[in-house]
Amino acid sequence: MIRLEKRTAPSRFWTYAAPLLAVVLTMVCGALVFAALGNDPFVTIRTIFWDPLFSEFSWYYRPQLLIKAAPLVLIAIGLSFGFRAGVWNIGAEGQYILGAICGAAVGLAFYPTESPFIFPLMVMAGALGGWAWAMIPGVLRVRFGTNEILVSLMLVYVAQNLLASMALGALRNPDASGFPGSRNLARYPSATSWINEGAGLHWGVVFALIAVIFAYITLSRHIFGFHVRLSGQSPRAARFAGVNPGLLVLICMGISGTLAGLAGLFEVAGPSGLISIDFNAGYGFTAIIVAFLGRLHPVGILLAAGLMALTYIGGEIAQSNLRLPAAAIQVLQGMLLFFLLAVDVLTHYRIRLTARGVA
Amino acid sequence: MMDLSAINPILLLASLMVAATPILLAAIGELVVERAGVLNLGVEGMMITGAVCGFIVTINAGSPLLGFAGAALGGALLALVFGVLTQVLLSNQVATGLALTLFGLGFAALLGQGYIGIKAPVIPKWPVPVLSDIPVIGPILFNHDPVVYLGIAIIASVWAFLGYSRAGLILRAVGENHDAAHALGYHVIRVRLLAIMFGGACAGLGGAYLSLVRVPQWTEGLTAGAGWIALAIVVFASWRPWRLLLGAYLFGGVTVLQLNLQAAGMAIPVAYLSMAPYLATILVLVMMRAGRAPGSLAQSFHASR
Numbered sequence: 001m002i003r004l005e006k007r008t009a010p011s012r013f014w015t016y017a018a019p020l021l022a023v024v025l026t027m028v029c030g031a032l033v034f035a036a037l038g039n040d041p042f043v044t045i046r047t048i049f050w051d052p053l054f055s056e057f058s059w060y061y062r063p064q065l066l067i068k069a070a071p072l073v074l075i076a077i078g079l080s081f082g083f084r085a086g087v088w089n090i091g092a093e094g095q096y097i098l099g100a101i102c103g104a105a106v107g108l109a110f111y112p113t114e115s116p117f118i119f120p121l122m123v124m125a126g127a128l129g130g131w132a133w134a135m136i137p138g139v140l141r142v143r144f145g146t147n148e149i150l151v152s153l154m155l156v157y158v159a160q161n162l163l164a165s166m167a168l169g170a171l172r173n174p175d176a177s178g179f180p181g182s183r184n185l186a187r188y189p190s191a192t193s194w195i196n197e198g199a200g201l202h203w204g205v206v207f208a209l210i211a212v213i214f215a216y217i218t219l220s221r222h223i224f225g226f227h228v229r230l231s232g233q234s235p236r237a238a239r240f241a242g243v244n245p246g247l248l249v250l251i252c253m254g255i256s257g258t259l260a261g262l263a264g265l266f267e268v269a270g271p272s273g274l275i276s277i278d279f280n281a282g283y284g285f286t287a288i289i290v291a292f293l294g295r296l297h298p299v300g301i302l303l304a305a306g307l308m309a310l311t312y313i314g315g316e317i318a319q320s321n322l323r324l325p326a327a328a329i330q331v332l333q334g335m336l337l338f339f340l341l342a343v344d345v346l347t348h349y350r351i352r353l354t355a356r357g358v359a
Numbered sequence: 360m361m362d363l364s365a366i367n368p369i370l371l372l373a374s375l376m377v378a379a380t381p382i383l384l385a386a387i388g389e390l391v392v393e394r395a396g397v398l399n400l401g402v403e404g405m406m407i408t409g410a411v412c413g414f415i416v417t418i419n420a421g422s423p424l425l426g427f428a429g430a431a432l433g434g435a436l437l438a439l440v441f442g443v444l445t446q447v448l449l450s451n452q453v454a455t456g457l458a459l460t461l462f463g464l465g466f467a468a469l470l471g472q473g474y475i476g477i478k479a480p481v482i483p484k485w486p487v488p489v490l491s492d493i494p495v496i497g498p499i500l501f502n503h504d505p506v507v508y509l510g511i512a513i514i515a516s517v518w519a520f521l522g523y524s525r526a527g528l529i530l531r532a533v534g535e536n537h538d539a540a541h542a543l544g545y546h547v548i549r550v551r552l553l554a555i556m557f558g559g560a561c562a563g564l565g566g567a568y569l570s571l572v573r574v575p576q577w578t579e580g581l582t583a584g585a586g587w588i589a590l591a592i593v594v595f596a597s598w599r600p601w602r603l604l605l606g607a608y609l610f611g612g613v614t615v616l617q618l619n620l621q622a623a624g625m626a627i628p629v630a631y632l633s634m635a636p637y638l639a640t641i642l643v644l645v646m647m648r649a650g651r652a653p654g655s656l657a658q659s660f661h662a663s664r
Contacts, residue, residue, distance in 0.1 A: 149453070151644060154588075157637045158637050158638060161631065161634045162634070325468075325472055330468065334466070342450065344450060345449055
């Protein structure tokens with residue numbers, strides 16, 4: 001009979017091996033799904049996980065990886081603080097939209113003036129927009145004990161409707177009649193977030209790396225990081241250590257909202273270029289997978305975002321070359337999270353085979 | 360120009376009952392799951408899987424009855440994945456529930472590929488004899504399709520089950536204190552797995568009601584947050600079945616009123632009116648002082664011996 005025995009401390013080996021095992025299991029199961037859809041499983045897996053990096057067209061795909069990974073890293077780093085402390089901000093997608101709307105609004109207000117101050121102002125507005133949107137569930141939880149999971153999620157749908165009304169109304173490009181969307185910020189030199197478009201480099205990539213370093217230092221070296229970890233593991237002990245739980249909720253929500261807002265701003269001023277109805281592409285939700293896949297650790301998140309970006313780009317290649325449906329990639333990403341959660345049992349428990357005895 | 364006289368209050372109340380049904384079904388399932396001490400945030404994923412399963416079975420088998428059965432089965436099977444992960448492999452319930460939603464949305468989109476743009480067959484109404492002839496009350500309460508009655512019947516039976524049956528008592532014991540329930544010899548994991556599958560089946564039915572009656576066709580992302588609203592209504596109801604009905608009707612009322620105002624040409628843009636149900640949900644969550652949650656909610660159970 002198989003029995004689980006709790007380890008006294010998490011296994012070091014499995015902490016690192018479990019995500020790898022999850023990736024391998026996902027590839028195997030993904031191959032089965034692709035085969036069931038009538039695609040050659042080996043070719044499909046190679047197209048998704050290998051071709052973006054090492055095929056003859058990789059010079060084109062590698063910058064794309066950077067573009068996809070940057071918002072995922074930014075959002076996931078922010079989420080990891082809250083997730084460690086037991087603050088569940090699930091509405092990063094909404095904060096991402098608000099960051100984009102606020103940042104773009106500032107940029108569009110200055111059009112067509114050229115000035116080096118415009119972009120920094122947009123960055124501030126984007127961060128503020130995301131922060132403010134995240135403060136709603138934060139304050140409601142602290143003040144009224146409202147569930148932040150549900151409120152932050154409801155606000156995603158509100159944000160999507162707000163986005164639609166902005167794209168069709170206030171921020172609509174006045175020069176393009178009938179086209180539902182704003183002016184293209186990427187074509188507006190003072191407002192664009194591109195540093196080098198050909199290399200896939202924009203300010204979001206830079207900020208993502210800064211966020212990783214900032215998070216690493218905060219979590220491992222600063223007292224705030226200790227309080228975050230303590231609150232997640234033992235709220236009671238944290239109370240005795242002098243942690244103010246309400247303030248911690250607000251700070252965690254604030255960090256994740258700000259970073260999600262920044263991600264939205266950099267996206268709208270660069271890769272996406274404009275505010276449109278379907279501007280948001282689900283980064284806020286994929287970042288949840290990234291945060292868990294990276295074990296809520298900054299370096300892990302960096303690697304996980306790279307892998308997730310690979311499935312996005314590889315998925316796009318498979319879509320155009322092999323006619324793989326777009327939803328198949330979403331299923332693959334979901335499976336990855338399932339397997340990760342499943343193999344995690346090995347980190348915290350030992351599997352023992354015992355003779356069946358009296359229970 | 361807005362014309363409020365175009366809104367017929369009797370039709371409004373009747374469509375309120377229809378609008379509330381999918382959320383009501385999903386919420387009553389989740390209520391049982393949470394009373395057993397499990398928090399499944401995957402309602403949205405199970406609902407949309409149910410929606411697509413129900414639609415596919417109905418189109419291929421030509422029978423909405425089989426469609427609803429297929430939807431319940433699909434929802435329950437997806438819920439079983441959640442059950443195995445959280446109960447057997449002891450994964451974090453919040454993370455696993457989110458994974459279930461993300462996976463369910465993709466999985467449903469994949470399954471539903473060939474079915475976009477097809478119309479579902481019309482499900483006939485079942486007016487209750489005699490009662491449906493009562494003026495005003497008749498058309499509001501007793502002139503609906505069978506699933507509306509089924510939703511209310513499920514609520515009544517869950518209420519009776521939880522309050523007045525031995526099995527319901529065991530389920531509540533497992534949810535309040537799983538260690539004590541285990542010590543008394545109850546199978547915590549088995550009870551929870553059954554509750555989780557019931558929750559999945561109900562969410563599946565709710566989803567199928569959306570794709571077969573409310574919309575009625577298959578489109579990607581058709582649940583549009585209904586599963587999350589169901590979760591909110593469980594909190595609103597303080598985990599009590601009849602209050603759940605009230606919450607669902609309140610929400611259904613906001614939805615229907617919003618749609619009617621859109622149709623009546625209200626001066627507010629459509630996008631802002633569409634926010635109403637979500638804002639109303641937040642408002643309700645804030646104003647309601649939620650009752651006490653089941654004691655072992657969202658905690659993993661591992662018999663340490």
